[in-house]
Amino acid sequence: MSLETLLAVLADGEFHSGDELGGVLGVSRTAVWKQLKKVEELGLPLQSIKGKGYCIEGGLDLLSASAIQQGLTADISSLIGDIDVRGVIDSTSVVAMEKAVQGKKGYICAAEQQTAGRGRRGRAWASPYASNLYFSVVWEFSGGAASLEGLSLAVGVAVVDALERSGLSGAQLKWPNDVLYQGRKLAGVLLEMTGDPSGNCHVVIGIGLNVSMPASVRIDQPWIDIRSVNKEAANRNQLLVAILNELMPLLASFEGQGFSAYRDRWQSHDAFAETEVAMTLGVDVVVGKAVGVDATGAIMIETASGIRKFNGGEVSLRAAG
Structure with missing residues (x-):
């Protein structure tokens, strides 16, 4: 029995007895108990009540590659090579960079949790399980580093546009790569490049978005999440779809248009x-x-x-x- 299978059962937020879990998953109650200990180790609010069983309070909003794919338009799907949803990994950007080195254009890695997520200047990025969005996209450019000027800012514009389409207006942009709401950090962008600095290269675009951050998480700067602003918009699969619908055409056209096509929109959101x-x-x-x-x-x-x-x-x- 995999931990992911157990989490999928408990994601509904309802109580499930040990016998029920063992029957559904085809294992003994002892094996179920061992996996439940792993659930607790993820920091999830697992409840156990005698006579009722086990539940994760509030349920889980798990990522689903099929749900994401179904939400994309045909034009956007044609720009994506693979949507790879992982459980617990070190960093989506690390995985994406491995694919970038292999030349995997359009590859997307999303994770439920990162153990070594990072932001700009090597700062740690808080990544609790199934709470926020952590994903990275690989794209190919032929003009080297010069063709990437302003790309991180343009990606910020795409994120703000996606949030507005999702029912959250008023987000602002802080140079060079932060998305703020009411002066507090909501999202961040990190770009990394591999390949020829003056020619053909691949770029990993990493994005982190606070969706439903647990209050127990300690962060060394003011932050806010989607749930506290608009609870109805705090659906991770739908938010990822909204961002990809804005981001992928930007990546496909950026080398021809450059940042100048996004400059006015960026400045209209300048914090x-x-x-x-x-x-x-x-x-x-x-x-x-x-x-x-x-x-x-x-x-x-x-x-x-x-x-x-x-x-x-x-x-x-x-x-x-």
């Missing part, structure tokens, strides 16, 4: 537009007013000595003061 900010780059700090991004996605800051532009790197952006 720091016309506000005083502090840009930290290494040991240097530049203070000024954020005045948008240029056609390549570089952030522009108006300082006492004029407008300065910054392109990625080890940069952190925080509201000044």
Whole structure:
């Protein structure tokens, strides 16, 4: 009996007796008990009541490759090579990078939980089981690194557009790769490249979206999830479908259009537009007013000595003061 099979039974949030679980899964009650211990080790709220059995309080919103595939339009499906839904893995981007090295364009890896999920600058990304979205997409580009300018910002626009179509409006974008809601982090984007920096290459686009984050999770920055804003929109399969419906055509056309096609939309959601900010780059700090991004996605800051532009790197952006 696999852990995934047991979780699929308990996903309904109802009580199931040990005998029932053993009968459905074809194993002894002792084997069921061993698997139930693994459920607890995942940090899931497993309840046990004598005479009733076992249940996961509130049930589980498990990812389903077939449900995701069915939700995609035919045009979007044609851009996707494989939808690979995993249980517990180290990182979807690690798995996707392995496929990228093999030249697997359109490969998508999604996971119920990551044990080594990461965000920008190597920060850990909280990834509790069956709670949020953690997925990575592989895409091929022929123009090398130069053709990727502004891609992470454009992906942010796609995420915001998908959220709006899902019933959550008001999300904002923080340069270069965060999605915020009411000033708190809702989602993040991370890009990694393999191949020829000046020619044919593959890019892994990693996206993490807080959907139903358990309150017990400790995160070192203000955060928010979909459930707390719009409970009806907190369906992980539907949210992933909505994002893919926006993201895949963006990837297919980005090399021809570039970031300039998304610049106005990004700026319309700019969380720091016309506000005083502090840009930290290494040991240097530049203070000024954020005045948008240029056609390549570089952030522009108006300082006492004029407008300065910054392109990625080890940069952190925080509201000044």
